[in-house]
Amino acid sequence: MSDDPVTARLMRRALPVVTALASLLLVVTLAGALYLGRDILVPVALAILLSFVLLPAVRALRRWRVPRVAAVLVVVLLAFGILAAVGGLIAREAAQLATDLPRYSLTLRDKITALRAATAERGGLSDSFSGFFDMAEELGKELQPPATEAAGDARLGTAERPMQVEIHAPRSGVLKTLGSVAGGVLHPLATLGLILLFTIFILLQREDLRNRAIRLAGSSDLRRTTAAIDDATGRLSRLFLAQLILNLAFGVVIGIGLWAIGVPSPILFGVIAAISRFVPYIGAVISAVLPFAIAVAVDPGWSMAIQVALLFVIVEPIAGHVVEPLLYGHSTGISPMAVILAATIWTFLWGPIGLLLATPLTVCLVVLGRHVERLWFLDVILGDRPALGPQEIFYQRMLASDPDEAIEQGRLFLKERALVTYYDEVALAALRMAQEDAARGSLDRDRQAQVGSNVRAVVETLGQVRGRGLALLGRRRQKPGSAEAEAALAAVGPDRSDAAVVLRSEDLAPGWRGAAPVLCVTSGGAFDEAATLMLAQTLTRHGLTARVVSRQDLAALPPGERPAMICFSYLDPISLSQVRLTLRRARQAVPGVSVLVGFWRERDPASLGRLRRQIAADRLVTSLGDALGAALEQARATPEPMRQAAE
Numbered sequence: 001m002s003d004d005p006v007t008a009r010l011m012r013r014a015l016p017v018v019t020a021l022a023s024l025l026l027v028v029t030l031a032g033a034l035y036l037g038r039d040i041l042v043p044v045a046l047a048i049l050l051s052f053v054l055l056p057a058v059r060a061l062r063r064w065r066v067p068r069v070a071a072v073l074v075v076v077l078l079a080f081g082i083l084a085a086v087g088g089l090i091a092r093e094a095a096q097l098a099t100d101l102p103r104y105s106l107t108l109r110d111k112i113t114a115l116r117a118a119t120a121e122r123g124g125l126s127d128s129f130s131g132f133f134d135m136a137e138e139l140g141k142e143l144q145p146p147a148t149e150a151a152g153d154a155r156l157g158t159a160e161r162p163m164q165v166e167i168h169a170p171r172s173g174v175l176k177t178l179g180s181v182a183g184g185v186l187h188p189l190a191t192l193g194l195i196l197l198f199t200i201f202i203l204l205q206r207e208d209l210r211n212r213a214i215r216l217a218g219s220s221d222l223r224r225t226t227a228a229i230d231d232a233t234g235r236l237s238r239l240f241l242a243q244l245i246l247n248l249a250f251g252v253v254i255g256i257g258l259w260a261i262g263v264p265s266p267i268l269f270g271v272i273a274a275i276s277r278f279v280p281y282i283g284a285v286i287s288a289v290l291p292f293a294i295a296v297a298v299d300p301g302w303s304m305a306i307q308v309a310l311l312f313v314i315v316e317p318i319a320g321h322v323v324e325p326l327l328y329g330h331s332t333g334i335s336p337m338a339v340i341l342a343a344t345i346w347t348f349l350w351g352p353i354g355l356l357l358a359t360p361l362t363v364c365l366v367v368l369g370r371h372v373e374r375l376w377f378l379d380v381i382l383g384d385r386p387a388l389g390p391q392e393i394f395y396q397r398m399l400a401s402d403p404d405e406a407i408e409q410g411r412l413f414l415k416e417r418a419l420v421t422y423y424d425e426v427a428l429a430a431l432r433m434a435q436e437d438a439a440r441g442s443l444d445r446d447r448q449a450q451v452g453s454n455v456r457a458v459v460e461t462l463g464q465v466r467g468r469g470l471a472l473l474g475r476r477r478q479k480p481g482s483a484e485a486e487a488a489l490a491a492v493g494p495d496r497s498d499a500a501v502v503l504r505s506e507d508l509a510p511g512w513r514g515a516a517p518v519l520c521v522t523s524g525g526a527f528d529e530a531a532t533l534m535l536a537q538t539l540t541r542h543g544l545t546a547r548v549v550s551r552q553d554l555a556a557l558p559p560g561e562r563p564a565m566i567c568f569s570y571l572d573p574i575s576l577s578q579v580r581l582t583l584r585r586a587r588q589a590v591p592g593v594s595v596l597v598g599f600w601r602e603r604d605p606a607s608l609g610r611l612r613r614q615i616a617a618d619r620l621v622t623s624l625g626d627a628l629g630a631a632l633e634q635a636r637a638t639p640e641p642m643r644q645a646a647e
Contacts, residue, residue, distance in 0.1 A: 034349045042353050043191055047198030049360050051206075052237045053244055054079055058203055072203045080196060086271060093268035097294075100264060104297035236367055240360060247277045250319050254287070257311045261304055263291050277319075278356050279343065284320075288312040334362050338382040391429035398430065398454040399447075403461075410462045419462060419541065423534045424623045428600050431455065431527045435571055435601070438527075452526025456533055463537045501632055503543035509564075512635040517564040518546035521554050521586075525571065531600055532569040538624050539567075544631055551582060557589055565594045565631060568617075571601060579615050594618045594634055598627055 034041060054075050061071035202209065210233070214226060255270020263269065269291040276287035288308070295304040334342070342362040346354035362382055369378030380387055388396065390409060397406045413422045434451050437443045443451070505513055518539050522532040529548075536546035546567070554566070566586050570579070583595055597617040599608075612620045619630045 031345075031349065038350050039191075040194075042350055042357075043194035044198055045357055045361060046195050046353075047202055048364075049240060049357070050079070050195070050199050051202040052233075052240045054199070054203065055206075055233075055237045056241060068204065072200055076196065076200050076203065080192075090268060090271055093265045093271075097265040097268060101297075104294070236364060239363060243278070243360075246319060246323060247274045249323075250274060250277050250284075250315065253315055254311065257315070258291055258308065261295070261307045261311065262298075263295050263304065263308060264298060265294075269294075275356070278359065284312060284316040334359070334366055334382055335384040338362060338384075342382070390426045391433065394426050394458075395430035395433045395451075398434070398451045398458075401450060401454060403454045403458045406458050407461050410458065411465060414462070414465055419465075420538045420624050420628055422462070423459075423538065424625055427455065427459070427534060428531060428624065431531055431571055432601055435527050448526045452530050455527075455530040459530060459533050459537060463541070501542060503632065503635060507543070508635050511564040512544065514562070514564070516545050516547040516561075517635070518544050518567060518631065519554065519563045519565075520546050520548050520567045520569060521551055521582075522548060523568070523570050524550065528569055528571045531571050531598075532567075535567060535569055535598065535624055535627060538628055539631055542628060542632065544635055554586060554589060562590060563593060565596060565634065566590065567596045567598065567627065567631075569598050569600070576611070576614055583615060583617060596621065596627060596630055598622070598624075 057075045058068075058071050061074065062068065066074075210226075210230075251270040251272075251274025254273040255266045258266035258269050269287070272290065273284070273287035276283040279286065292305055292308050295308045296302075298304060339359060339362065343355055343358040346358040346361065348354070350357065365375075365378045366383045369375045369380070369383065379385065386393075390413075393409065394406045397403060410422055410426070413426070434443065434448070438448055508517075511517070518536070520532045520536040520539075522529045532548050536548045539546040568579070568582065568586075579597070583597070586595060587593065595617050596619040597615060598621050599611065600622065608620060608622065619627075621627045621630060
């Protein structure tokens with residue numbers, strides 16, 4: 001690198017642009033390689049996906065002491081035999097349907113005539129559908145069998161027949177004819193042969209391929225990488241096998257339904273439905289178009305078409321929303337936008353085969369992104385997991401001065417969990433992120449004040465929300481172990497039991513029955529003030545009325561006001577000597593008071609023990625839940641806990 005500071009600065013500024021251009025060039029090169037190498041890559045991709053499906057069968061034969069080579073050959077040949085039989089069945093049914101289509105043209109023409117007459121009475125509708133009717137009539141004419149010469153002679157009568165002129169291409173040689181025929185036959189056979197060979201090779205060399213993948217992914221941590229790849233392989237195998245079973249069952253149900261309705265060639269349409277359902281979102285719709293059209297052409301009325309439409313409308317939601325979640329979860333792990341984008345890209349690169357392979361290939365990429373550290377970006381781009389955590393979304397909304405989304409997030413959280421848990425896991429975590437940015441100089445004082453003000457607005461709004469447990473039982477005291485108490489505990493979700501406790505005035509110790517038995521002292525920063533407000537609100541919601549004061553207000557307490565507990569809230573890095581001085585002054589102002597200190601950034605147990613000894617606090621906590629538990633323990637008049645629905 002040049003020693004010139006100006007050149008070095010320019011190079012640093014140009015580095016992001018160069019990186020972006022290099023990434024774009026890499027993407028274009030990869031897309032070009034996928035497009036140009038599709039004749040080889042498509043068989044390889046199909047073989048990999050087929051190996052995932054066949055792997056459980058191979059493992060089952062291996063458990064029965066069948067040699068590996070024999071197990072692989074038996075499973076692969078059986079699978080390809082089934083595929084060949086299905087292909088022959090499709091060809092036979094398609095040929096039969098093509099033979100029968102001209103017979104349905106008269107019914108189709110009669111329906112078109114009736115629809116045209118009906119729409120002609122409505123004026124504008126006739127113009128709207130005229131193009132469709134003309135196209136349908138042309139299709140009907142094409143489906144009609146050609147008129148025989150005898151019929152032509154009868155129509156011409158005694159008129160002179162016109163001279164027919166035919167133009168013939170030069171007769172090609174035998175080799176050229178054989179080459180054109182062989183080219184159309186050998187290419188699919190060659191592709192099928194490549195898929196067969198690759199599938200056998202992948203199943204035979206699975207361990208060796210896994211080891212090579214581990215070496216590429218990173219061999220520094222063999223245990224973790226091996227476990228990740230094995231887990232990814234198992235997940236993909238189960239996913240594709242379950243998807244295959246579900247789609248086959250879908251095709252069988254559709255075929256049986258079409259047969260019961262009376263649609264011709266139900267086996268063909270059942271197979272098409274099973275194959276089309278591998279295409280997400282639109283596969284079932286595509287598979288319904290052709291049988292619906294055939295039903296319209298076959299039935300003089302509309303009952304058959306309506307029954308076909310109802311069949312797909314009923315079966316597809318059941319398969320997609322009931323059976324599919326039971327088999328392999330509510331989702332394939334891909335975001336809806338990624339599914340559509342992947343289908344578009346793979347179809348452009350590999351044609352119809354790419355459309356069928358889009359979802360399985362994208363699932364492979366997402367699973368690898370979740371398990372292989374170097375490929376983490378694939379999960380972020382394609383996966384359905386949130387790109388940002390709740391605390392990151394909270395902080396981002398605070399930076400954008402848009403607290404409404406954070407408030408809505410909190411409302412959803414409170415339907416299942418306690419408010420104190422939301423503050424600990426989301427709001428305080430977001431404040432710690434803000435404090436880290438402030439320590440790095442990324443947030444100036446104005447931005448810090450703005451973020452703190454937004455957080456306080458969220459806290460004040462959520463403090464007025466009635467949580468699930470509070471709406472269920474209110475603030476009535478229940479006996480410990482009663483059904484109402486257990487319901488209250490269950491209502492606040494998997495939180496600590498303190499989140500389901502509310503103390504009334506008669507439940508409090510004598511020193512805790514004042515107007516404000518708890519004083520929450522903020523250290524002065526914008527973020528500390530928001531954290532202190534959360535602490536005071538949490539204590540107040542559980543029957544311990546708390547008031548937020550500053551250190552200056554604490555020093556000027558009226559003589560008659562004696563709190564039972566003083567809570568100090570610290571978020572940013574602090575001076576322990578200043579903390580000790582503050583605590584000493586608090587004890588001088590209110591002799592005998594209980595002192596609780598909250599260090600909302602500290603998590604190391606060893607550091608907590610050291611800090612507790614150095615600052616001489618009665619209680620040292622690192623979460624609002626711990627602070628709530630400590631305060632409730634001291635405030636109770638009796639040691640027996642009283643279960644209440646708080647949140």
